[in-house]
Amino acid sequence: MILRPLVLALGFASLAFLPAPAFAAAAKAPAAAAPAEAALPVWTSGPGSTLTFESSYDGESFEGGFSDFRAEIAFDPARLSASRFDVRIALASANTENDERDETLHGAEFFNVAALSDARYTATAFRALPDGRFVADGELALNGAKQAVPLTFRWVGGASPRLEGTATLNRLAFNVGIGDWGDLEMMPDSVTVTTTLVLKPSR
Amino acid sequence: MPFRNTSERWGSLSIALHWLTVVLLLSQVAVGLTMESLPNTPFKRDVYLLHKSFGLTVLGLTALRLGWRFFQSTPALPADTGRAQRFAARFSHGAMYFLLIAIPASGWTFNWASNFSTPWFGLTVMERAGSVNREVKAAAGEAHEWGVYVLLALLLVHAGAAFWHHYRLKDRVLWRMAPWLRPPV
Numbered sequence: 001m002i003l004r005p006l007v008l009a010l011g012f013a014s015l016a017f018l019p020a021p022a023f024a025a026a027a028k029a030p031a032a033a034a035p036a037e038a039a040l041p042v043w044t045s046g047p048g049s050t051l052t053f054e055s056s057y058d059g060e061s062f063e064g065g066f067s068d069f070r071a072e073i074a075f076d077p078a079r080l081s082a083s084r085f086d087v088r089i090a091l092a093s094a095n096t097e098n099d100e101r102d103e104t105l106h107g108a109e110f111f112n113v114a115a116l117s118d119a120r121y122t123a124t125a126f127r128a129l130p131d132g133r134f135v136a137d138g139e140l141a142l143n144g145a146k147q148a149v150p151l152t153f154r155w156v157g158g159a160s161p162r163l164e165g166t167a168t169l170n171r172l173a174f175n176v177g178i179g180d181w182g183d184l185e186m187m188p189d190s191v192t193v194t195t196t197l198v199l200k201p202s203r
Numbered sequence: 204m205p206f207r208n209t210s211e212r213w214g215s216l217s218i219a220l221h222w223l224t225v226v227l228l229l230s231q232v233a234v235g236l237t238m239e240s241l242p243n244t245p246f247k248r249d250v251y252l253l254h255k256s257f258g259l260t261v262l263g264l265t266a267l268r269l270g271w272r273f274f275q276s277t278p279a280l281p282a283d284t285g286r287a288q289r290f291a292a293r294f295s296h297g298a299m300y301f302l303l304i305a306i307p308a309s310g311w312t313f314n315w316a317s318n319f320s321t322p323w324f325g326l327t328v329m330e331r332a333g334s335v336n337r338e339v340k341a342a343a344g345e346a347h348e349w350g351v352y353v354l355l356a357l358l359l360v361h362a363g364a365a366f367w368h369h370y371r372l373k374d375r376v377l378w379r380m381a382p383w384l385r386p387p388v
Contacts, residue, residue, distance in 0.1 A: 104243040
């Protein structure tokens with residue numbers, strides 16, 4: 001009969017009107033059941049979190065901190081491959097308890113806040129250390145440069161987890177302290193960054 | 204020239220400290236009025252370190268001058284100097300000594316309230332405070348600046364009076380502080 005191909009064609013055509021996710025869900029249904037694929041809950045840095053840096057000039061050490069930063073942390077020691085860090089740092093919030101130094105720090109030869117207001121640290125690769133700590137093999141985007149900066153941290157799990165981490169980076173790789181400030185005899189290249197994140201559930 | 208002051212003239216130490224203070228003061232004012240507008244470079248920091256170091260030096264030298272003055276006589280004013288003029292001389296000298304202490308001291312306070320350590324030619328005289336104190340900083344900054352303007356005004360009166368004595372009254376008031384000048388008859 002002439003009707004049979006017509007009905008079949010209509011039947012196939014109707015499939016096209018199914019919502020796309022229904023297709024995807026149907027296709028992925030067996031895989032989604034495996035726990036390894038489920039996204040980890042995301043935590044956000046809450047009150048009490050700190051992000052500080054330490055350096056020295058002409059033999060006198062100083063410490064500074066960022067009062068404005070936001071860390072989004074998805075981390076599970078048992079599921080490092082699903083873990084993710086995403087941290088945004090407002091550079092203009094850098095404070096070393098000295099107005100003159102802070103003005104220099106925000107200026108063109110250091111953080112150049114006028115050109116790019118934020119730095120961003122992202123990590124998707126993690127490894128466990130024998131002493132129970134972890135390393136995030138992340139990247140820091142700062143001042144137009146993007147460089148690998150490993151962050152070593154201790155993870156204190158629980159309902160309100162804490163992350164205590166430290167990283168060492170080379171300021172000149174990020175064009176921080178250029179021009180006459182690049183004199184390493186006066187100001188070392190290596191800067192130690194320390195953070196404590198007091199985490200709360202995101203949203 | 205005697206080392207100590209006499210009732211007739213200033214001794215060599217008083218003369219040396221006086222003129223050293225003049226040179227330091229004028230250089231400090233010149234540098235102090237221009238250094239703020241320098242770009243934020245290590246050079247600016249070096250200029251500030253020197254301004255602070257020389258300022259502390261002025262403070263120390265002024266303390267030394269006052270101490271030296273306290274323990275001996277000072278040359279007498281000419282016998283025909285009137286009461287009002289004696290008072291003006293006393294008052295302006297006292298005010299200048301006060302400002303030569305107060306201006307460096309307010310600068311030091313400004314530096315302390317800004318949370319800088321106190322330098323003296325590479326030495327650290329005082330560690331930094333640990334935090335910024337903005338109210339103290341603003342007040343000390345104002346005092347430092349206005350103190351300089353008042354001192355410069357007094358300096359004009361002081362130098363004007365000295366020239367008046369030397370060229371109009373033709374007495375030895377300036378000569379005994381500047382003995383390389385030809386003494387008036």
